[in-house]
Amino acid sequence: MTATPSVQGKLREGIKAGEIKVAGLSKDYGDARFRTQVVKDCTFTIERSKLTVMIGPSGCGKSTLIRLLAGFEKPDSGTITLNDAPVTGPARDRLVLFQESALFPWMTTWDNILYGPRARGEMGLETIEMAEFLLAKVGLAQFRKKYPSQLSGGMQRRAELARAMINNPSVMILDEPFRGLDAMTKELMWEYYSRLFEETRRTNFFVTTDIDEAIFLADRLLIMSNIPCQVRATLDIDIPRPRTLLAMVEDDRANEIKMSALSILHEEAMKSFSRGSKAAADFVDAYSRRVKG
Amino acid sequence: MSATITSTAQPRPRQRQSVFRNPIVRAVIALVTFVVLWEVGSRLKLPWVGDVPPPTVVLKALIPLLTDQGYWYSWYQSSRRVFTGFLAAMLIGIPFGLAMATSRIFRDVTFPVFEILRPIPPLAWVPAAIIFWPTQELSIGFVIFLGAIFTIMLNVIGGARSIDIRFFQAARSMGSSNWDIFRRIVLPGVLPSIIVGCEVGIGITWNVVVAAEMISGGGGAIQSSAGGGLGFFIWSSYIGGSYPLIVVGMISIGIAGYISSMIIRRLGLLATPWVRVR
Numbered sequence: 001m002t003a004t005p006s007v008q009g010k011l012r013e014g015i016k017a018g019e020i021k022v023a024g025l026s027k028d029y030g031d032a033r034f035r036t037q038v039v040k041d042c043t044f045t046i047e048r049s050k051l052t053v054m055i056g057p058s059g060c061g062k063s064t065l066i067r068l069l070a071g072f073e074k075p076d077s078g079t080i081t082l083n084d085a086p087v088t089g090p091a092r093d094r095l096v097l098f099q100e101s102a103l104f105p106w107m108t109t110w111d112n113i114l115y116g117p118r119a120r121g122e123m124g125l126e127t128i129e130m131a132e133f134l135l136a137k138v139g140l141a142q143f144r145k146k147y148p149s150q151l152s153g154g155m156q157r158r159a160e161l162a163r164a165m166i167n168n169p170s171v172m173i174l175d176e177p178f179r180g181l182d183a184m185t186k187e188l189m190w191e192y193y194s195r196l197f198e199e200t201r202r203t204n205f206f207v208t209t210d211i212d213e214a215i216f217l218a219d220r221l222l223i224m225s226n227i228p229c230q231v232r233a234t235l236d237i238d239i240p241r242p243r244t245l246l247a248m249v250e251d252d253r254a255n256e257i258k259m260s261a262l263s264i265l266h267e268e269a270m271k272s273f274s275r276g277s278k279a280a281a282d283f284v285d286a287y288s289r290r291v292k293g
Numbered sequence: 294m295s296a297t298i299t300s301t302a303q304p305r306p307r308q309r310q311s312v313f314r315n316p317i318v319r320a321v322i323a324l325v326t327f328v329v330l331w332e333v334g335s336r337l338k339l340p341w342v343g344d345v346p347p348p349t350v351v352l353k354a355l356i357p358l359l360t361d362q363g364y365w366y367s368w369y370q371s372s373r374r375v376f377t378g379f380l381a382a383m384l385i386g387i388p389f390g391l392a393m394a395t396s397r398i399f400r401d402v403t404f405p406v407f408e409i410l411r412p413i414p415p416l417a418w419v420p421a422a423i424i425f426w427p428t429q430e431l432s433i434g435f436v437i438f439l440g441a442i443f444t445i446m447l448n449v450i451g452g453a454r455s456i457d458i459r460f461f462q463a464a465r466s467m468g469s470s471n472w473d474i475f476r477r478i479v480l481p482g483v484l485p486s487i488i489v490g491c492e493v494g495i496g497i498t499w500n501v502v503v504a505a506e507m508i509s510g511g512g513g514a515i516q517s518s519a520g521g522g523l524g525f526f527i528w529s530s531y532i533g534g535s536y537p538l539i540v541v542g543m544i545s546i547g548i549a550g551y552i553s554s555m556i557i558r559r560l561g562l563l564a565t566p567w568v569r570v571r
Contacts, residue, residue, distance in 0.1 A: 070462065070466060071466075072462050072465075089465075090462065090465040090466040091466065091468075092466060092467055092468050094466070095463075095466050095467070096462070096463070096466065098459045098462075098463070102457065102459040102460060102463050104460060104477075104478065104481075105567050106481035106482070106484070106565070106567045107481075107567075115464070115467055115477075116467035116468060118477075119464065119467055119468045119469040119470070119473050119477075120467075120468040147566070147567040148567075149567065167467055167468075
């Protein structure tokens, strides 16, 4: 690493991992006549310093849940607390990495990373040092003057990770961040991202629809039911870290967890399928093939 | 030795190909073809083009004008009017558009008025412009201003609304104030649309310059036949029955519009380097 050890020490030392508790959360959409309860009486905990992965069929209300956690929207009922303090709106302690890139297209990698500190007027020497360190950490030191459109998909995701990390959030929320990447890049990003998590042990909440991604990354796996969005099952993934892709393929425990997770997901999808949801139909199709295969 | 011979022989056919790949060559071919067809069509008295003076006659009318102070003064007059009218449209249109895009209340109040005024052609404003404004120049400037402002505003509003909502959410989460979001997200986010609006808008100002300069009645410091600007130049040539001069005026406006749009485009690329690299 090019950065001084003191900076790296600072990165780890400065992290105040948080814990989010969600209790009885509900959120409706639509007008009085056509009301859909997207999230209903949803309760779970995002444990401190753990990587919690939430998996569920697409369109099950995960993105709604993320908007509520981030504070972009208000729940109809129920509470969200971060370290026992209620969440009232968007703040730097809960940063979201969105699906696909949300880097500002008009800013270079460097300016994107420094967006948060600049907004808060925290542009001291320490911040610049940290930005340099993170830039090297995500392997983009030579790309500091490039605009997002000049970066590859994987680079964009890494730049966005750096942009979030410089703000030192106590919880990082990732909404299908590796969706749209090619299979190869995606698997490299899994390894990269889990190393990063292991180094920092920040609380991470990761949402996905990909079972392999979920099991590779997770400490705890939350399996969601389709609309209304509720936690259907919680699995502890007790596979030691650091994990490697190759070891995971051969690991019996990993395959066991995958099977039980898939059977729950399948059952859940069948239920929604009978209710006639298009998303659920696709889901059943995709997952039943994998369960049998 | 033989190796050097083959290596020098190879690039030749490529070079011949690249002449036609050059966009300037393509443009010249297109222009020459257009002029030749026009000349032939005009000489053969083909329907429609038969009544248009052929390019050689137009050129004959143009050559003495090139040393005529009045003709160049017309260029200056029209350019000055277009520039000031357009500048006013930008100075008023961009902030207005931004206000309409960012404030719901402002938008609800102003949008109906905006939508009713927008379809009125600038030509229809000419009599009103003459009555409203104390001086001729102000009336002309006003008509040109009207030609550009609605396009600029519409592009600003559209551009601001198409900014990804996640940019605002991300900025808000990272601790941006409203002013910070406006300055660092909204402004750069709409800038490409502002440039498109200006590019289209300046084209329209040249479109309405004839209508606007009908107001002038040939006024201007130099009492030449062409003192009222390029738009008036066409109008007075028509009144005077000089068809070649009408075409000279038309082509002059065409060239002026092309140059103006090109300047805006170039400035736009400089202002939005992130768009260029895509």
